Each structure stands twice: as structure tokens, then as C-alpha cells.
Amino acid sequence: MKMQYFPGCTLKNKAKQLDIYARQCAEVLGVTLEEPKEWQCCGGAFTSSSDEIATKLSSVRLLKTAAEQGEALVTVCSACHNVVKQTNYAMQHDSVFADRVNRYFAQENAAPYAGDAQVYHYLELLRDVIGFDKVAQAVKAPLKGKKIAAYYGCLLLRPSKVIAMDDPENPRIIEELIRAMGAEPVIWARRNECCGGYVTAVSPEQAEKNSRKLCDNAIACGAEMIVTACPLCKYNLERQGCPIPVVYLTELLAEAFGVTEVQA
Amino acid sequence: MSHQKNNLREEILRISGVNVKKCMKCGKCSASCPSYDEMEFHPHQFVSMIDEGNIEPLLNSESLYHCLSCFACAERCPRGVEPAKLIDAVRVTATRRQGGDRIKPEDIPCILDENTPGQLLMTAFRKYKK
Ligand code: SF4
Ligand code: SF4
Numbered sequence: 001m002k003m004q005y006f007p008g009c010t011l012k013n014k015a016k017q018l019d020i021y022a023r024q025c026a027e028v029l030g031v032t033l034e035e036p037k038e039w040q041c042c043g044g045a046f047t048s049s050s051d052e053i054a055t056k057l058s059s060v061r062l063l064k065t066a067a068e069q070g071e072a073l074v075t076v077c078s079a080c081h082n083v084v085k086q087t088n089y090a091m092q093h094d095s096v097f098a099d100r101v102n103r104y105f106a107q108e109n110a111a112p113y114a115g116d117a118q119v120y121h122y123l124e125l126l127r128d129v130i131g132f133d134k135v136a137q138a139v140k141a142p143l144k145g146k147k148i149a150a151y152y153g154c155l156l157l158r159p160s161k162v163i164a165m166d167d168p169e170n171p172r173i174i175e176e177l178i179r180a181m182g183a184e185p186v187i188w189a190r191r192n193e194c195c196g197g198y199v200t201a202v203s204p205e206q207a208e209k210n211s212r213k214l215c216d217n218a219i220a221c222g223a224e225m226i227v228t229a230c231p232l233c234k235y236n237l238e239r240q241g242c243p244i245p246v247v248y249l250t251e252l253l254a255e256a257f258g259v260t261e262v263q264a
Numbered sequence: 265m266s267h268q269k270n271n272l273r274e275e276i277l278r279i280s281g282v283n284v285k286k287c288m289k290c291g292k293c294s295a296s297c298p299s300y301d302e303m304e305f306h307p308h309q310f311v312s313m314i315d316e317g318n319i320e321p322l323l324n325s326e327s328l329y330h331c332l333s334c335f336a337c338a339e340r341c342p343r344g345v346e347p348a349k350l351i352d353a354v355r356v357t358a359t360r361r362q363g364g365d366r367i368k369p370e371d372i373p374c375i376l377d378e379n380t381p382g383q384l385l386m387t388a389f390r391k392y393k394k
Contacts, residue, residue: 008383009383014382041386043387043390044385044386044390045391048348048352049353050278050279050280051279052356055390154332154336157339158335194334197332197334198387198392200384201367202388202392203302203329206302206330231383232387239377
């Protein structure tokens with residue numbers, strides 16, 4: 001099975017492990033992730049104001065490319081996923097916005113985009129397309145006895161009406177993956193709270209405070225490790241000195257699958 | 265309400281798509297906010313002040329730059345008001361004003377360290393700059 005795949009800017013640079021292992025683990029499961037020839041950064045954050053058009057065009061182009069290929073679009077980074085999903089939703093539900101976007105395409109003599117691309121986060125690819133039972137069957141080196149805290153943060157869950165991946169107050173998709181890999185999920189209260197996000201750029205103390213509360217809570221609940229899909233979450237948690245490792249979910253999956261070869 | 269105040273109110277309501285009249289003033293949005301201590305105006309105050317057309321103090325408030333856009337307030341509002349979208353709308357209105365950029369390219373070297381993800385810079389520019 002082949003799908004379109006959007007790595008985004010950070011996975012090409014600081015978060016290469018998230019990207020490389022995502023592709024390799026998908027191959028193990030019989031899915032080829034194909035990167036479109038041309039793509040631009042999603043912008044990192046979705047601005048909910050409906051009169052922001054130009055900043056959302058890169059996401060629409062990406063969605064349009066996948067739809068025209070007749071393939072689903074897979075994302076891994078939580079921020080890319082949030083932006084692309086929210087943009088697709090706006091194209092489907094806000095006709096004024098969709099009309100203004102499509103006027104840009106008309107100027108380029110390109111076809112309009114109807115909002116019909118199917119978008120999956122990598123976690124949804126594992127749960128809904130492949131199935132966690134198949135993931136469990138592919139595990140060669142179970143992560144036995146590891147106590148892992150699934151960290152969702154804000155972007156993977158909210159707004160839940162749009163993202164629609166899981167219950168925003170009691171999510172379980174990452175915990176199910178942790179079990180499929182043979183490890184033990186730790187349930188902790190702050191797993192769906194924000195790490196401080198982009199506020200690090202203007203108010204680092206505020207972000208440090210948020211991240212510290214998160215690490216403290218995960219550790220108090222018995223976690224030996226925190227798993228995330230978001231490079232900014234990992235950065236913020238590590239920046240304030242989280243005493244336990246913060247790893248990407250695809251790194252763990254690669255370890256469980258026995259995939260170690262790193263190809264640049 | 266003056267004509268000017270009313271125009272600004274209508275503009276914020278239009279670009280945010282929020283119906284402030286649905287608010288029942290329960291305060292759950294502010295109780296959910298992880299930036300509560302850092303914000304001089306809390307999410308429920310954005311809702312009521314925008315409804316009153318009292319928007320200038322919000323436009324000039326530091327609170328705009330402490331909101332994380334985490335959508336906890338929007339998710340947990342029992343009336344579906346989505347205060348986060350109002351804050352986004354006031355923030356873009358503030359950054360679009362002359363001299364409204366909160367972050368400038370020359371600030372970047374001070375933010376960067378060897379691990380800074382591109383995502384942080386992209387997002388900060390999107391949220392803090394026109
Ligand atoms: S979106 Fe902003 S105001 Fe709403 S809960 Fe998050 S930080 Fe607070
Ligand atoms: S949670 Fe909703 S209804 Fe309650 S004060 Fe906030 S906006 Fe109003």
C-alpha cells in the first residue's frame with residue numbers, strides 16, 4: 001500500500017529520528033510512505049481567524065496533491081497534523097474561506113480543491129489502517145517491563161471536533177501502541193496538557209514551569225520514559241531538564257521492530 | 265457603544281466565528297487555562313469584554329502573548345464558545361497594527377540553541393508576527 005507522506009520542516013532537520021523510523025517501520029508493516037516532490041512548511045501553527053488565507057495555502061496545496069494522487073496523506077509531527085487537519089476542516093466547512101483559497105488556484109490556472117483528502121496521523125495509520133494487532137505481531141524485541149508515559153499535549157487532541165483522533169480528556173491511542181510494543185503504559189493526569197509550546201520564544205520561564213509540572217507528574221506516576229510525537233514538546237521537556245528520557249514514538253517502534261539501520 | 269468600538273467588535277466576532285452570547289459565565293474556560301497565572305485577562309474575560317466592545321485593553325495586553333493556543337478553554341467550555349479563537353483574533357488584530365510585531369528576526373539568535381527545532385521558530389513567527 002502506498003500513501004502520501006508529509007514530514008514537515010523539523011523532521012528534515014532536528015527530528016530526523018521521527019522521520020526515518022516512521023518510514024522504516026511503515027515499510028515493515030507493508031506501507032510505503034511517499035513524500036510529494038514539492039512541499040512547503042505548514043507554518044507550525046494554525047491561526048483560527050478565518051481571514052488568514054495566505055499562511056494556510058501550503059497546507060491546502062499538500063492536501064490537494066494527495067487528493068489528486070487518490071492517496072491518503074500521512075503526517076507524524078503533532079503540529080503538522082494539527083495544521084493540516086484544521087486547514088482541511090476549514091476547506092470543508094467554511095465556504096467563504098474555501099472560495100478565497102480557490103481563487104488563488106484559479107489565478108494559477110489550477111483546479112480548485114474540494115476538501116476531499118483523507119488525512120491520517122501516523123498513530124491513526126497504525127490503529128485504523130494497519131491495526132494494533134498487526135503491529136503487535138511485527139514486534140521482534142518487546143519492550144518488556146518498560147513503564148512509559150504517553151504524552152499527548154494539546155495538538156494531537158484539540159480541537160477534538162476537528163482532530164477527531166481520540167477522546168480529548170481520556171485518550172488511549174498511544175497507550176494502546178505502548179501495549180502493542182510489549183511495554184506498560186503509565187496513566188498520568190497531565191498527559192493532555194500543553195508543554196508551553198511556542199511561548200518558549202518570548203517567555204521561556206513560563207514554558208519551563210509548564211514542562212516541569214509535566215515531567216514531575218509523569219515521574220510521580222512511575223514513568224521511566226516519556227513518549228511524544230511532537231518535536232517542540234520534546235524540546236521543551238528536555239530544555240527544563242526532564243530527568244527521564246523523552247523519545248519519539250517512532251524511535252520506540254523501531255526498537256520494538258528491531259529496525260536499527262539509520263539511512264540519512 | 266461608539267461606532268468605532270462596534271466595528272472592532274464585529275470584526276473580531278466575524279474572523280473568530282465565535283458567538284459570545286452563548287457564554288453563561290461559568291468560568292470553566294479560565295479554570296482550565298494553563299496560563300492563568302501569567303494572564304492579566306483570563307479567557308472568560310476575553311469573552312465578556314469583547315461582548316461589551318471593550319477591546320482596546322485586550323489589544324494592548326501582554327495576555328495575548330502568554331496564551332498557548334492549547335485549546336483547553338475551547339474544549340472544556342460547556343457551551344461551545346471557544347475563547348481560544350477570540351484570543352487568536354485579538355492577537356492577529358494586534359500584530360497586524362503598525363509596529364505590532366512581537367518578535368523580530370534579530371531576536372532569533374537569542375532564542376536559538378543547538379537543539380531548537382525549526383517548528384519553534386516557525387510557530388513563534390506565525391503567532392507573534394504579522
Ligand atoms: S488556548 Fe490560551 S486561553 Fe485557552 S486554555 Fe490555552 S492558554 Fe489558556
Ligand atoms: S467556559 Fe464557556 S460558558 Fe463558561 S465562562 Fe468560559 S466561555 Fe463562558
